[in-house]
Structures are given as structure tokens and as C-alpha cells.
Amino acid sequence: MLKGKSLIDPSDFSKEEFREIFDLAHEIAKDPLKYKKSCEDKILATLFFEPSTRTRFSFEAAMLRLGGQVIGFSEPNSSSVAKGESIADTIRTVENYADLAVIRHPKEGAPRVAVQSVKFPVINAGDGGHLHPTQTLTDILTIEMLKGSVENKVYGFCGDLKFGRTVHSLIKFLSNYEGVRFILVSPEELTIPEFVREEITRKNVPFIEVDKLREHLKEMDFLYMTRVQKERFFNEEDYIRLKDSFILDAEKMKHAGPETYILHPLPRVNEISIDVDDDPRAQYFNQARNGMYVRMALILKLLGIK
Numbered sequence: 602m603l604k605g606k607s608l609i610d611p612s613d614f615s616k617e618e619f620r621e622i623f624d625l626a627h628e629i630a631k632d633p634l635k636y637k638k639s640c641e642d643k644i645l646a647t648l649f650f651e652p653s654t655r656t657r658f659s660f661e662a663a664m665l666r667l668g669g670q671v672i673g674f675s676e677p678n679s680s681s682v683a684k685g686e687s688i689a690d691t692i693r694t695v696e697n698y699a700d701l702a703v704i705r706h707p708k709e710g711a712p713r714v715a716v717q718s719v720k721f722p723v724i725n726a727g728d729g730g731h732l733h734p735t736q737t738l739t740d741i742l743t744i745e746m747l748k749g750s751v752e753n754k755v756y757g758f759c760g761d762l763k764f765g766r767t768v769h770s771l772i773k774f775l776s777n778y779e780g781v782r783f784i785l786v787s788p789e790e791l792t793i794p795e796f797v798r799e800e801i802t803r804k805n806v807p808f809i810e811v812d813k814l815r816e817h818l819k820e821m822d823f824l825y826m827t828r829v830q831k832e833r834f835f836n837e838e839d840y841i842r843l844k845d846s847f848i849l850d851a852e853k854m855k856h857a858g859p860e861t862y863i864l865h866p867l868p869r870v871n872e873i874s875i876d877v878d879d880d881p882r883a884q885y886f887n888q889a890r891n892g893m894y895v896r897m898a899l900i901l902k903l904l905g906i907k
């Protein structure tokens with residue numbers, strides 16, 4: 602039963618609850634117009650303390666396509682946060698005006714603090730370099746559309762695995778499923794953080810950590826490329842040294858399998874060359890579209906409408 606729940610961490614929902622969301626998202630993707638009046642009297646609040654294109658627009662488009670309305674800010678300085686208001690007071694206030702809220706915040710754990718102050722559903726849209734569970738919903742819907750199920754697959758993750766919150770969330774989610782294996786490709790300074798390593802070790806998920814991409818491409822069912830997260834670095838020198846560690850281009854794609862699909866949460870900088878975009882295995886712009894469908898499903902489930 603998802604009605605009234607919040608999504609802060611992928612471990613907040615059971616496998617069965619995620620299944621409900623994905624089943625509905627597949628239905629919505631087939632016929633989105635069927636749901637155009639489902640949220641007619643509902644309001645979504647979007648509180649973005651950090652920049653976003655896909656997450657904010659897809660949540661807003663999702664609510665508008667469900668017939669609901671949206672309030673919020675994408676620039677915290679336009680709200681009373683600029684006067685020093687706490688996240689707890691902000692969210693308690695917003696609860697008076699909206700039926701659920703989406704929060705993106707640069708501080709790890711901020712959405713968890715917010716949820717403790719209110720009774721309505723709160724969704725973590727990314728907290729610092731920690732987690733981004735609705736990107737995981739997007740990724741999984743895309744994986745299911747391409748290969749039917751997430752089980753028994755080899756997942757490559759490449760780039761900034763230390764600060765990449767989408768990577769942490771997706772690995773946490775996938776670690777609960779049978780037959781998954783991870784190939785983690787990164788420079789030594791950008792390997793997965795300890796909390797992710799503990800999770801996959803505790804769940805006995807086979808994984809290797811390597812610093813070369815090309816030789817492992819063929820065995821991957823999915824390659825999840827990531828941007829080196831400039832905004833999380835303490836000094837610019839390190840960022841400049843590491844930012845071009847891995848660049849996927851059309852030449853490297855020749856070494857991938859015929860069904861090695863390329864995912865990326867976006868935005869990209871230059872870690873995927875634009876000469877890959879027209880390759881049918883490049884699925885990152887489809888991911889962005891699927892993000893809207895799965896967020897429509899999430900909204901409907903948390904509001905108890907479907």
C-alpha cells in the first residue's frame with residue numbers, strides 16, 4: 602500500500618511496491634491520455650534547492666499531464682529560505698498548500714529531515730552526492746522496456762561512481778535482484794563510496810572494480826555512463842584532472858555487444874560523444890521521456906488514486 606508513503610531511499614519501498622509503480626508506468630506509457638484527469642484537484646510542490654532540468658520538468662509535466670497543478674521554486678533565493686528559514690519550517694508551510702512535495706537539496710539527508718516534519722508524501726529528487734531514487738525509477742522502467750526484466754544481467758557503471766547519486770541509488774535497487782553482476786569502471790579516486798560497497802557486499806552481489814572500459818564492454822547488458830560531478834569537488838584542479846577519464850565514442854561502441862544498451866541519467870558534459878547519439882543502443886534520451894511516465898505512476902500511487 603503506497604498511499605501516503607514517502608520515497609527518500611530505494612529501501613523505503615518493498616519489491617512488491619516497486620512492482621506496482623512499474624506496472625502502472627508501463628500502462629501509462631502505452632496510453633498517457635487515459636490519465637489526463639486523474640489528479641484534477643491535486644497540487645504538487647517542487648522545492649528545488651539545486652539546479653535541474655529533467656527531474657523538475659518531468660515531475661511538473663507528469664502532474665500537469667495528470668490534470669493536476671504545480672507550485673514551487675527552482676531558485677531557493679526566491680523563497681523565504683533566503684531569509685534563513687529552515688527546511689523543516691519550509692516543508693511544514695508547503696504542506697498547507699500541496700498534496701505532495703518533491704525536494705532536491707545539496708545536503709545529503711535533507712529530504713529525510715523534511716519528511717520527519719510532515720504527514721504528506723515527500724519525494725527525494727536528489728540529495729547531494731547521496732541518492733536519487735526517482736532517477737532509479739526512470740532507469741528501471743527503461744531497462745524493463747528494453748530487456749523485460751532487471752534480473753540476470755551484467756550492469757556496467759562508468760565515470761564518477763563516488764559522487765554519482767544516480768549510481769548509488771540504482772546499485773542499491775539492483776542489489777535486491779537475482780543474477781545481477783556489476784562491472785564498476787572508474788579512476789581510483791572516484792570509486793563507489795563505503796555505504797554502497799557495504800550494501801553490495803552484504804547482499805553478495807558479484808562485482809569487479811576496473812579502470813579500463815573497452816575490454817569489458819562486450820559482456821555488459823547495460824552500460825550506465827555518468828558525468829564527473831564538478832559541483833561535488835573540493836578543488837577545481839582535481840576535477841580538471843579527472844573529468845575526461847572516460848569518453849564513450851562511436852569507435853569504442855564497436856567493442857560493445859549488439860545489445861549493450863547505453864544509459865546515462867543526463868546531463869552529460871563530454872563523457873558520451875555526440876557521435877553515439879544515433880546508435881540504436883544509445884537510450885539516454887528515451888530514459889528522460891520514461892522519467893515522466895514513471896513519475897506519473899509514482900504520483901498516482903502516493904496519492905492513492907491508482
Ligand code: CP
Pocket residue numbers: 652653654655656657727736866867868
Ligand atoms: N538526471 C537528472 O537528475 O537530471 P537533472 O539534474 O536535469 O534533473
